Amino acid sequence: MKNLRTSKAISIAAVLIVALIVPQLGFNDYIMTIFVQGLLYSIIVLGLNFITGMTGQMNLGNAAVFGLGAYTAALSTTKLGISPWLAMILVALMGWLIGLVLGYPSLRVKGVYLTLTTIAFNEIVRLCLQNMEWTGGVGGVRSIPRFHIFGFLINTPVRNYYFILIILVFVIFITYRIIHSKYGRAFIAVRDNVDAVETCGIKLSRIKVQAFTLSTIYGAIAGGLYASFMGYVSPTTFTMNLSMSFAVMLIIGGRCSIAGCIIGAFVISFAPELLRFLGTYYQFTYALIIMLALIFNPNGLVALGPKIKHLFVKIFHKAEA
Amino acid sequence: MLKIRNVNTYYGAIHAIHDIDVEVNEGEIVSVIGANGAGKSTLMKTIMGIVKPKTGTVEFMGEDITSASTAKIVKNGIVYVPEGRYIFPDLSVADNLMMGAYSQRFSAKELNDLMEEMYEMFPRLRERKKQLGGTLSGGEQQMLAIARGMMSRPKLIMFDEPSLGLAPIIVSEVFDTILKIKEEMQIPIVLVEQNAYKALSISNRCYILENGKVTLSGESAKLINDDNVRKAYLAG
Incomplete structure (x- = not known):
């Protein structure tokens, strides 16, 4: 319980630091x-x-x-x-x-x-x-x-x-x-x-x-x-x-x-920038990604965290055995 | 304590309950039995102000609550534990309990004591307090619904078919709990049931509903030996 709280505090602090640094990274x-x-x-x-x-x-x-x-x-x-x-x-x-x-x-x-x-x-x-x-x-x-x-x-x-x-x-x-x-x-x-x-x-x-x-x-x-x-x-x-x-x-x-x-x-907000290289296929790809995300990950990106962790643990166990 | 006089309730053109008189006194369990569609749930909903009667009055502790809102009625001390275990599946067991206290202004300490009391009474809920309500078994959900009802420190509790869809051993457990609430906490209870034998055996008095009318009422101990009742509800 205590561990969970400290790890939560650490991640919040990390996100805040990143958020404070962003403008110093020289973006236009x-x-x-x-x-x-x-x-x-x-x-x-x-x-x-x-x-x-x-x-x-x-x-x-x-x-x-x-x-x-x-x-x-x-x-x-x-x-x-x-x-x-x-x-x-x-x-x-x-x-x-x-x-x-x-x-x-x-x-x-x-x-x-x-x-x-x-x-x-x-x-x-x-x-x-x-x-x-x-x-x-x-x-x-x-x-x-x-x-x-x-x-x-x-x-x-x-x-x-x-x-x-x-x-x-x-x-x-x-x-x-x-x-x-x-x-x-x-x-x-x-x-x-x-x-x-x-x-x-x-x-x-x-x-x-x-x-x-x-x-x-x-x-x-x-x-x-x-x-x-x-x-x-x-x-x-x-x-x-x-x-x-x-x-x-x-x-x-x-x-x-x-x-x-x-x-x-x-x-x-950043999707149009990240998918800009697709040109006229942008709208189509964007809609497709959203559809797939809703089908395969209906609980949103936050739900991916535990899933990825689980995957890593699985791979790690396999490598050990 | 609770007096229902000449109540008539309609769903549109359908006359669901006719001229019903029901009375509940301090320290007793009153059961209401009847077949499907006899008007049992309608009677409960009328008392709770979920549906309003066309004529007649509902009086609770000397106050006319016929046209009061459900929120007000709960605040006044009547709690309704609906059939089908209406819990909140996406809230934790502890949060489900807290929802029961929503209508009352309890201090943090009172709330804590109350939770502790519920966990004493239902040890299974303590074990599962962090779990989501939806992950509990049917019997545990019924216990949670009862405990949630108790969280507002009610003066009267109404149970709507608490045995619905539960295994016989769990049904006995639920009825034991109901008896305990009446005996240890001195809270009068209205029990609506299809399981007539169980209902008659734990209640003091009983009303039998047929097609929206009270056809028979009296002491449960007498009704349980009545020939007509035995034939109609207790299968000989």
């Missing part, structure tokens, strides 16, 4: 931008994990939540002139509001109906952002101000990387606490056995909305950070495709696991 700005994207998507996927991973309700509207968070930050800083820090409070409120307003009606429906509702939400939001005048139309919003922290302007990808890394670490800590609280247990219980949840004295609708609201707050915060990081937002980013990617990240990485969410976010 483009690659660093993808790293930052991985960090931002990690926050979203950690949020999505509450509702889709733990509670088992498929949500394909997360790109819209991400977009609403980004636009809240973009518009409040450029039009109202408030600081990005203050805007983040509005962004979190926005996430909370989406959770309540969308959560209560949509979580009454189950399964495919819920999925369809969230897809519709995604499209409605995207079309509104694209066609309303005060959101900037197709052109979006430009010159979004950057964060200032202790006299530093967070303006380069490397600075953004460190800034968002710190926030991610904080988010991971909170997520860990929630997963291991009575709410975390209740989320998994909803996925496991809906009928038994009510006999435990839990209001099913309330617990689902709580999980959903957590996911929308996470999504909106990631959006707010994204707006300031990119400096501009445009409605073409927040498509259903992106929502699908978030779901893929969660499932490929490993639902219900913090490490899985983050691995998934990074792997899928």
Whole structure:
């Protein structure tokens, strides 16, 4: 038990050190931008994990939540002139509001109906952002101000990387606490056995909305950070495709696991780069890999660890004999 | 303690239970027996507020709970252990138990003591506390469901066919546990069963349900010797 805890602590420390070193390895700005994207998507996927991973309700509207968070930050800083820090409070409120307003009606429906509702939400939001005048139309919003922290302007990808890394670490800590609280247990219980949840004295609708609201707050915060990081937002980013990617990240990485969410976010963020050499075969190969992964490794990349360990032990025993 | 008066419950147009009067007093086991479709589970669900009756009232410890939510009813102290061992397969045994205490605001120490009490009562659960609920055997899952129900310190427990699908030796174990809960913890029990003989032999009073109506009720010791009951439920 103690051994397990120390080995866990060592691996967390190792990952943190690697994460801190990454920007010093001389990657160009483009690659660093993808790293930052991985960090931002990690926050979203950690949020999505509450509702889709733990509670088992498929949500394909997360790109819209991400977009609403980004636009809240973009518009409040450029039009109202408030600081990005203050805007983040509005962004979190926005996430909370989406959770309540969308959560209560949509979580009454189950399964495919819920999925369809969230897809519709995604499209409605995207079309509104694209066609309303005060959101900037197709052109979006430009010159979004950057964060200032202790006299530093967070303006380069490397600075953004460190800034968002710190926030991610904080988010991971909170997520860990929630997963291991009575709410975390209740989320998994909803996925496991809906009928038994009510006999435990839990209001099913309330617990689902709580999980959903957590996911929308996470999504909106990631959006707010994204707006300031990119400096501009445009409605073409927040498509259903992106929502699908978030779901893929969660499932490929490993639902219900913090490490899985983050691995998934990074792997899928870098997939286009790693598979670039395939040229026009990229989309086809990407889809094929995902299909194979879902069939042969349905519990995600995190489940590979123990499998590989097992394999090594087996080979080692054979070599000995 | 629990008073059900003139309750009528419908599923759409289907009249599932007719004018039912049931009463449960302190310190007794009340059994409800009847064939499939007699309305036993509907009666349980009506008490728990999972389905609402069209007419009639459900009163618990002097409070009208007819239209209260299930969460509120559990908080008030009625626990329902549903048929088919409704446990959480993806949660560990310990987490399953913790879920039972969700509705109550226990301190960490109270919670710990309560868990310890359950492990004393069900030593098998202690051995398996880190295992996932889904990996337990049928009998162990039933024990887990009962222990989870006990975790909210209920004032009344209702068991819905606790013997369903269990081997005879395990059935005896489950009934022993139910008797122990009533005797050692002084918690009154409502026991819904198809196994009429077992139910009659451990309960104080019994209601017999047929087609949604109470056709016979009284002391279990008398009913067990009643000719009609013997013919219909105890196979001669």
